[in-house]
Amino acid sequence: MTGPVASRPSGLEALRAPVRRRPLVSLTPLIDVVFILLVFFMLATSFLDWRVIGLDTPRRAAPAAMTSDDSRTLRIDVGTHGLRLDGQAATxxxxxxxVTTRLEETPDQRVLVRPAPGVSLQRAVTVLDRLAALGVSAMALSRPGAAAAEE
Structure with missing residues (x-):
């Protein structure tokens, strides 16, 4: 009886659960999945298109000098009820x-944008954005209230 009967456990040994080896968890598939998710979200995300409007920061006396001494400078007043171009109401x-006509004659046309007190920033930025789209490279933005102080 040395064959199959001898290899069977007898008594209490038969009731014990066999010793199981814990499977080894490999981190390689986990890292692969995280990398694939990272690449997916990087490619699927829409990044905002930030546009920059270049402005000359005027010195304290620069807005007054630009409007009174230089007749080539266009002055756009952004008010709560509309726009004014060199003192005349305009759309x-x-x-x-x-501005397009002036840029054809003078490519370095200067424009001064003066928002009135209480005007939302979005109105002034809309004007600046439109000027930048037209190709104006010399823009200056005066402080709100500077228009009233000069007149």
Missing amino acids: LEEIARL
Whole structure:
């Protein structure tokens, strides 16, 4: 009886559960999945298109000097009730046409944008964005209230 009967456990040994080896968990598939997710989200994410409007920061006396001494400078006043171009009421489209005409004659046309007190920043940025799209490279933005102080 040395064959199959001898290899069977007898008594209490038969009731014990066999010793199981714990499977080894490999980190390689986990790292692969995380890397694939990272690449997916990087490619699927839409990054914001930040546009920059270049402005000359005027010195304290620069806005007054630009408007009174230099007749080539266009002055755009952004008010709560509309826009004014060199003191005359105008729409943004009229200003765009005049600026385009001036840029054909003088490529370095200077423009001063003066928001009135209480005007939302978005209105001033809309004007600046339109000027930048037209190709104006010399823009200056005066402080709110500087228009009232000069007049």
